[in-house]
Amino acid sequence: MQDKLLQTPxxxxxxxxxxxxxKRKIINKLHHVLELYSYHDIETPTFEFFDxxxxxxxxxxxxxxxxFFDRDNNTLVLRPDITPSIARCVAxxxxxxxxxxxxxxxxxxxxxxxxxxGKLKEITQIGAELINDDSSAADAxxxxxxxxxxxxxxxxxxxxxxxxIDYFKGIVAESGISEEAELQIREYINIKNFFGLEEYLNxxxxxxxxxxxxxxxxxxxxxxxxxxxxxxxxxxxxxxxxVNRLRRVYKALSYxxxxxxxxxxxxxxxxxxxxTGIIFRGYTYGTGNAVLTGGRYNNLLKQFGKDAPSxxxxxxxxxxxxxxxxxxxxxxxxxxxxxxxxxxxxxxxAIGLGKNLxxxxxxxxxxxxxxxxxxxxxxxxxxxEHFSGLxxxxxxNTIVAYDLINGDESELNIADI
Numbered sequence: 001m002q003d004k005l006l007q008t009p010x011x012x013x014x015x016x017x018x019x020x021x022x023k024r025k026i027i028n029k030l031h032h033v034l035e036l037y038s039y040h041d042i043e044t045p046t047f048e049f050f051d052x053x054x055x056x057x058x059x060x061x062x063x064x065x066x067x068f069f070d071r072d073n074n075t076l077v078l079r080p081d082i083t084p085s086i087a088r089c090v091a092x093x094x095x096x097x098x099x100x101x102x103x104x105x106x107x108x109x110x111x112x113x114x115x116x117x118g119k120l121k122e123i124t125q126i127g128a129e130l131i132n133d134d135s136s137a138a139d140a141x142x143x144x145x146x147x148x149x150x151x152x153x154x155x156x157x158x159x160x161x162x163x164x165i166d167y168f169k170g171i172v173a174e175s176g177i178s179e180e181a182e183l184q185i186r187e188y189i190n191i192k193n194f195f196g197l198e199e200y201l202n203x204x205x206x207x208x209x210x211x212x213x214x215x216x217x218x219x220x221x222x223x224x225x226x227x228x229x230x231x232x233x234x235x236x237x238x239x240x241x242x243v244n245r246l247r248r249v250y251k252a253l254s255y256x257x258x259x260x261x262x263x264x265x266x267x268x269x270x271x272x273x274x275x276t277g278i279i280f281r282g283y284t285y286g287t288g289n290a291v292l293t294g295g296r297y298n299n300l301l302k303q304f305g306k307d308a309p310s311x312x313x314x315x316x317x318x319x320x321x322x323x324x325x326x327x328x329x330x331x332x333x334x335x336x337x338x339x340x341x342x343x344x345x346x347x348x349x350a351i352g353l354g355k356n357l358x359x360x361x362x363x364x365x366x367x368x369x370x371x372x373x374x375x376x377x378x379x380x381x382x383x384x385e386h387f388s389g390l391x392x393x394x395x396x397n398t399i400v401a402y403d404l405i406n407g408d409e410s411e412l413n414i415a416d417i
Contacts, residue, residue, distance in 0.1 A: 011121030039104035044085035078110035091304035127314030134309035140252030158284040163268030170238030175210040220266035286326030
């Protein structure tokens with residue numbers, strides 16, 4: 001029983017000591033970039049009413065949510081996604097605002113995935129939402145912000161893959177297939193089963209041109225030149241407009257000088273019901289998953305009573321840390337805490353010294369020396385806990401200062417500290 005009390009449930013873990021410092025450092029760096037783009041902080045509740053996240057809103061399936069009840073028998077859920085919460089807030093607090101709204105957030109999300117998948121069920125996200133701007137310039141700016149986030153962390157080898165949901169939707173509408181056929185075709189494309197797709201298409205009563213267009217998703221990825229091939233495959237306005245939109249986004253990103261980070265993948269159809277146009281993911285070495293997801297969701301706020309186009313993204317902080325560790329990218333953290341060690345007879349002097357140093361913005365830990373422990377044992381402890389120094393108060397006037405970073409030792413007068 002005691003051993004079980006020390007364990008965490010499947011899919012969650014503790015973060016402590018140096019790992020926790022690194023995690024906070026990454027979040028602070030990303031938040032700094034968002035501030036530079038004039039995003040304003042917002043916090044939403046960890047749990048909300050189930051209806052905020054039900055399938056009509058495009059979030060996780062019901063069986064992947066952690067659900068519980070309040071005393072009034074309302075169904076509540078731990079948020080599987082933060083964007084619908086932001087949409088609710090904007091509809092409530094910015095209902096009359098028609099000009100751009102920029103909001104950013106940091107928080108944990110909870111998804112009750114299958115046990116054997118080996119995925120974390122609680123992850124930390126930091127993201128941003130740009131609302132009330134339906135322009136290709138907004139699409140480009142949000143992706144440029146993502147690029148700056150990567151480089152701020154020292155990650156220089158990464159790729160942003162961009163898709164466009166409307167390109168697929170245009171072909172579906174033009175072909176006249178049923179909703180059931182649409183879902184099946186999308187599933188084949190998502191899992192990259194183009195042999196199965198070809199067999200399925202041959203059973204449908206659609207033109208050879210539409211069959212060719214659906215099969216072409218096997219090769220609709222690459223650089224800007226791929227867009228020319230995609231354009232040749234379609235005649236409907238929705239798909240053509242989608243391609244032209246991607247061209248405008250790419251052109252704007254070229255003004256930022258970020259072309260080398262951009263690729264296109266029109267077979268990217270995940271989150272199909274959630275997104276309404278451009279969709280993108282960010283990849284880097286060291287993790288098999290996307291460290292970033294995002295896209296345009298122009299219909300979401302409408303479900304909360306405000307018709308406002310929106311686009312946003314979210315980084316998975318855990319995936320970023322994994323990637324940076326495997327790429328040997330150093331996450332620099334500060335070791336500036338100092339221990340003041342004192343004997344009981346010098347307690348008054350130690351407390352006064354501690355107050356004085358804290359008033360100067362120094363990080364101080366006071367420890368009364370035990371007779372059972374030696375100075376070397378305290379020094380070992382300080383090194384284990386990543387302190388930068390230890391001050392041993394010998395008496396009311398004299399201090400022995402240990403510099404734990406450089407390994408120096410000196411004797412000082414208390415007035416010189």
